[in-house]
Amino acid sequence: GENVEQHPSTLSVQEGDSAVIKCTYSDSASNYFPWYKQELGKRPQLIIDIRSNVGEKKDQRIAVTLNKTAKHFSLHITETQPEDSAVYFCAEGGGSTLGRLYFGRGTQLTVWP
Amino acid sequence: AAGVIQSPRHLIKEKRETATLKCYPIPRHDTVYWYQQGPGQDPQFLISFYEKMQSDKGSIPDRFSAQQFSDYHSELNMSSLELGDSALYFCASSSGQGDYEQYFGPGTRLTVT
Numbered sequence: 001g002e003n004v005e006q007h008p009s010t011l012s013v014q015e016g017d018s019a020v021i022k023c024t025y026s027d028s029a030s031n032y033f034p035w036y037k038q039e040l041g042k043r044p045q046l047i048i049d050i051r052s053n054v055g056e057k058k059d060q061r062i063a064v065t066l067n068k069t070a071k072h073f074s075l076h077i078t079e080t081q082p083e084d085s086a087v088y089f090c091a092e093g094g095g096s097t098l099g100r101l102y103f104g105r106g107t108q109l110t111v112w113p
Numbered sequence: 114a115a116g117v118i119q120s121p122r123h124l125i126k127e128k129r130e131t132a133t134l135k136c137y138p139i140p141r142h143d144t145v146y147w148y149q150q151g152p153g154q155d156p157q158f159l160i161s162f163y164e165k166m167q168s169d170k171g172s173i174p175d176r177f178s179a180q181q182f183s184d185y186h187s188e189l190n191m192s193s194l195e196l197g198d199s200a201l202y203f204c205a206s207s208s209g210q211g212d213y214e215q216y217f218g219p220g221t222r223l224t225v226t
Contacts, residue, residue, distance in 0.1 A: 032213040043203060043217040044156065089155055093213050100146065100169050101215060103155035 003027055006090050006104025013080050014112055021107045023090035024072040032094035033066060033073045034101070038087045048075070052094075080111045115140055117206050117218030125224045126194050134189040134221045136204030143208065144168070145187040146215060147179060150201040162187055163209075194225045 006023045013019050023033075034049035050057045050064045050073065057064050061080075066073040077084055087108050091101040118137040126132050138145050144163045148156035158171035162181035173179075176194075181187045191198060201222055205215040 034214070036217075041201075041222075043219050046214065046216060049214065099144065099163075099207070099213060099215075100158040100161060100171060101156075101213075102158070105155050 003030075003102045004090060004092050004104040006107060008107060009105065010108045010110075012110045012112065015080060015082060017080055019075075019077045019080050019084070019109055019111075021075045021088055021090065021109075022072060023074070023092075023104050024070075025092045025102075026071065027092065028071065030092040030094055032092065033064070034091050034093070035062075035064060035075050036089045036091065036103075038089060038106075040087075044089060077109075080109075082111050082113050085109055085111045117204055117216055119202075119204050119218035119221050121221060122219060123222045123224075125226065127226055128194055128196065130194050130225075132191045132194060132223060134191070134202055134204075134223070136187045136189070136206075136218060138185050138187070138204075138206030139208075139216060141208065142206035142216075143185055144206060145181055145185070146205040146207075147173075147187070147189050148203045148205065148217075150203060150220075152200075156203060159189070191223075196225050199223060199225045 031052035036044035037047045038044045061078045063076040087106045089106050090104040093101040120135045146161040147159040150156045159173040161169045165181045176192050179189045201220045203220045204218045207215045
């Protein structure tokens, strides 16, 4: 994405391990940070999001943290399962972008059984 | 729950032909976004509409146009198709410009030969 850097581009973990994906952004006015999961040939699926007034949000095995000062946010998946294998995209929006989302380049997560 | 509907799901066109993609947002959603996703790439924002007015414009070629109708569905019109237009085209909807949660449709796979 134009304004978002995402790392790593590929990530392989053993089932049950944790996975962490990190993103940085440049627009200090951005205030909305969603994460999408996309399986091959399917739609991006919103899995969790965080707004700038919150530092951390958790939903079962998935959590997102945001550091506005450093302009980075991270996705944490615990107790990974083979079904978590997919491409994960971070995105940023709000602020000066009128609602459009800028996406990172994606992370191919593979969870080995 | 009702989701975003896109039609057609697959479309094959020849160079220089035209194509029309349709999007039906989630009921009561008044904002529609169009994204283009090439193979192995992140979604790229094309254009968005809020309450039937164009609200933002991204990297949309001049050969493309779009509109949102009174029932909030949207159509993306693509003319003088080029091989490079082959991609997945996603429509996403949200419940308003202040609500950034975007839910994606299943996409239209356009192949230009």
